[in-house]
Structures are given as C-alpha cells and as structure tokens.
Amino acid sequence: MQEQTKMIELQSVNKWYGPSFQVLKNCSLTVGKGEVVVICGPSGSGKSTLIKCVNALEPIGNGRITVTGVEVSDPKTDMPKLRSKVGMVFQHFELFPHMTILENLCVGQEKVLGRSPKEALVKANALLERVGLTDHAKKYPSQLSGGQQQRVAIARALAMDPVAMLFDEPTSALDPEMINEVLDVMVALAHEGMTMMVVTHEMGFARKVADRIVFMDGGEIVEIGGGDSFFDNPQTERAKSFLSKILAH
Amino acid sequence: MKGWNWEGFFEYLTNYYLLEGALITLGLTVFAMTAGLFIGFFVAMMRMSRYKILSAPANFYIWIFRGTPLLVQLIIIYTGLPQIGIKFTVIQSTLLGLALCEAAYLAEIIRAGISAVPTGQVNAARAIGMRESQVMRYVVAPQALRIIIPPLGNSVNSVLKTTSIASIISMEELLRRTQVLIQEKFLVLELFTVAALYYLAMTTAWELIQRRIEKRFGKAYGPMSVDAH
C-alpha cells in the first residue's frame, strides 16, 4: 500500500468496561485519507466500541488514537471541535425527534459551526436534495420511514463538512427494501473520496467500495485484508468460520 | 345547634378578603413552582453528576426536604431559626420553605425526565460537536420537558393545596384568612366550605389547563404522526 496521508490512526488501543472485562485488545489500525474501511465481526466483538472511541464517545483505557493528527485521548484536545469534523451515523438513526428534518440539519451548523441560519438552510437544502428528500424538509422524523430517516442522518453528519465519516451498522435496523437507498448514498460518498469507517455486514457494499476489511473477534483485530482478498481468501480460521456463517444466510 | 346559614355562606362566598386570600394562594403556588423548578434543575444536575462533591450534597438536600413534613420545615424556618440569629418575616419564611421543599420534589421529577432521554440522543448530539451545555439545551431538555409535563402538572395541583400549611405560621393565604373570618360570626362550617370550594375551583381550573397542555404535548412529535410512505 502506498504511503497516504493518515486520517485516523489507532495505536495499541486497549479498553475495559468495568475492572475486568477487556472489550478492546491491542487494536491498531490506520485509515488513510479517502480510504474506506469496513469493520465486521461477530456480535459483541467490540466493533461499535472501537468506532465510538474514534470520536471519544467512549474513552479508551490506554493506547493512542489520532484524527488528522490530533490526539483524541489528550485531555487538552477540544473534543467537541474534533467531533464536529468527524461525522457519525448510528444504527438507530438518532435524529432529534423534536425537530423537523430541516432543523435536524441546521442545528449543528448554527450552534456548533456558528453559521448563519441562511447559510445553514442553503446547505441543508442542498444535502436534502442530494439524499433525495427535498419534499420532506418540514416533516418530523417520526413521519419518515427508516430508510428516509437514515438518509437524513447521513445528511445531518455531512452538513458539518466532516473530514471523515463513521458508520455503525447503518442498515441493520432497516427493512430489507430500504437498505439499498441508504447504501447508494454511502457508495456515492465513498466514490467522492470521503474517508469512511463502516461497521457493516453488507458484504455487497464491502466488496464494492471497501479498500480494506477489518475483521474483529473478541475485542481483537484478527485480520485486515483487501476488499476482495478477505472474502475470497480469508487468512484466519476465525474469519473463515465467521464468513461461512454470514454468507450462509 | 345553629344549623346551616345560607345567607352567611353566600356572603362569604363573595367576600373580597377571602378572594384576595385565594389570589395569594395562587401567587404562592406560582412562586413555589417557578423557584422550585429553577432550584430543582440545579439540584437534579448536581445529583446526576459523577462527582461525589456535587451529588452528595444534592442527595442530602433531597433526603432532608422530602423526608420531613413541610409543616415542620416552616416552623423551623420561622420559629426556630431566630434562636440562632437568623430572622425571616412570615412571607419570607413561607416563600423559602415552599421553594426549598418543592425544589426537592421537582429535582427528582426533572432527574427522572432527563434520565429517560435515550443515551443515543446524547451521543448523536455530541457527535455533531455540541458542548455539554448545548447537548442539554438543544437536545436533552426539550425531550425531557415533554416527559415531565404530566408529573409537573400533578405537582401544581399538590402545591395549590399544600400552601395552606403556611397558615400555621400565620401566612395570610386562603386558609388563614378563613380562620380569621371565623372570629366574626363563628360560621365555621359555612366558611370552611367556602374555602374548600375555592381550592376546588383552583385545582379544577388547573386540571382543565393541564389536560390541554398534555393533549398538545402528549402525542408524537410534530403534527399527528402519519405513517411513512
């Protein structure tokens, strides 16, 4: 792999929940600018935890995480500022239910980035058009389908002009017929050169856009492989058995 | 046996002095709720803090004020404290006692409301870069407010009646003024019935208001949630 600008770097990250349960074990990973990394692994393997550590929604035990060279775990780091540069999309969308779709897209721009309401609105409308939801601007999240809500959630993250995007199983709470509308937005984003860390079991998506696949099991990064090579030729027994299970469905 | 005096009853029912007493009761209620919400919010925030130095005093405060009768609190404030040189007037003691006591109850209601907002919402707000105060202001508080509207409404009803306890330290609210008027003609039953009707009128009016508020905020966010298409 050629030397790229590092965007996200994890160095020997360890994390515990409580005194004895180690959820992340010596995880190291570098994500270059414009790279798309898919993280997969069995339930409970620590994927969500790993991705939450990147923008410090979860604190780490020891090790080092940097985003655009800024150390996440440094107490002197302005975390809110760093987080505003890293978009995050959640399994259950987490749109703000008391705000309209437009307000969801504007609140961060105005309150965090200090954009004027006018500026924010222009950006919000452009993003809604991009995810194909212009007609729903004035609605509340509860009035949209899951797939629509998740597209809004992606737009909300993009409204902050992030340098990287984190996705935690963005399609696993969706009805099957809605998965593609969300994946399409993500594929387009990947093709535009967005740096992405995506926890997903959507193997079609992974094959199409992932530069690398990270396989986690029991809190460890067990295997890192290139997009196709991981699926066609997994190196470890654990990855093989995991793949045989998910591909069986 | 004197029997029931209708004339006296109607006279007191429209008595200006009593009506004013009812207004004072109303004023005490508004004050207790407003000050209680304000203090209660800070107590709730302290209580939820992960720092013991903040949560311990809050716990202690709630324990004391919810664990002792308001009657005893008022007597201590008005009659007891002067003994150690702290003097409050009747009105000051009443306002202080009501606010402090109500704050303890409201703190628990507020805390429950805030805790009921899902962590995912907090994470989402943090993830777009909001500072903790912004997370509270723009995301958690508006959602918690909806959750606490019903218990808050019940508190208003309860405080309306509880203010009568202040009569014990001669605070001239509705009940105290009723007792004062009894000295005129000793129409005990008639006067207390009038007082009861005044309380009933106030709690009933509030119930109607509360019902409207809950109707407005009780449903899903936004105009009636329509099935997505």
Ligand SMILES: Nc1ncnc2c1ncn2[C@@H]1O[C@H](COP(=O)(O)OP(=O)(O)OP(=O)(O)O)[C@@H](O)[C@H]1O
């Ligand atoms: N806040 C927490 N406190 C204690 N343990 C936790 C906490 N969050 C997660 N865990 C545990 O840590 C482990 C890893 O959780 P995590 O959510 O990161 O897994 P995951 O790989 O995302 O799983 P899934 O595919 O089910 O989402 C699990 O065993 C989980 O029970």
Ligand SMILES: [Mg+2]
């Ligand atoms: Mg997970």
